Amino acid sequence: MQSNCPECDAVITLEDGTEVNEILVCPDCSSELEVTALEPPALAPAPMEEEDWGE
């Protein structure tokens, strides 16, 4: 499966087992991207980290 980086248009290959809502890093521009769909694959800029995130 392949999609394009919404920031720099690089072609990104999604590995087997990729899940919706998973975060990927564009190998070209280093943007954090969220997988928003798998069929067909789609990527969007990942949400910014918020103050109450994490454990």
Add this chain to the structure above:
Amino acid sequence: MSAAPRLGILHSRVRVEEKWIFNALEARGADYARIDDSRVHFDLEDPGPWRQYAAVWLRSLSYTRGLYVARLLNSWGIPTINSAAVVETCGDKVATSAALAAAGLPQLQTRVAFSVEAALEAIEEIGYPVVLKPPVGSWGRLLAKINDRDAAEAILDHKATLGAVQHSVFYIQEFHEKDGRDIRVIVIGDQAVAGLYRKSAHWITNTARGAVGEACPITPELADICQQAAQAVGGGLLGIDLFEHPERGYLINEINHSTEFHTAQPVTGVDIADLMVDHVLQTAGLAQSARVA
């Protein structure tokens, strides 16, 4: 006839932990649904759509979203793992410290103040250096080690000026020289199942900030204090962070209600996701319909 209740998993980003959890559920043939916390909305008069869930497992990245979802579901009698009360206690450092103090458990000296003047007084009572933390937050964000009065005045003034009311809740702890490591212990129910040293040359030893993990043996003493800490906050699935003090022994630092274990699982070799799934299915009353070890 309506379908049998299933497990819901509330999530934000799908991290490696969620992928392990989904895999473990699928390996058992468990019926579950993924619930994206950015897409849910609640009609407070109509719990109907949520009745499909025997329980909802909270894996949201956001403390606020997880807490509100838990409160709403619990108010309708739908259990969450962890419960709203546990999330509320663990997600707010003031509440965690208060629960630990009430249980008589060892922790760092901690003060809470609500104005710059009172915070300065509390800091000088403890003595420099101290650590200032936001009551809500993680991954080592916005922690400040304060070495002297000049730094204290500057940082407190900055925080008071930031605007959000939470920045004027000053949570102050003595600084502990932790010899380059702290410990995270994963507790499932009443069992401490895995321990991880988090090592860093920096005083913040969070793996989100580059600390390196190493397996930490769960000694009877460590298991005992972690079980007590878990009970003090209401129990469930927890990640307990501790310091080792040369004279005072283990000191509990934080308790995480939706713990990450991306480092602990591979480093310790314990299949934490698998153990959590067993616990959650048992708690949700779904163990019969899935293959629980």
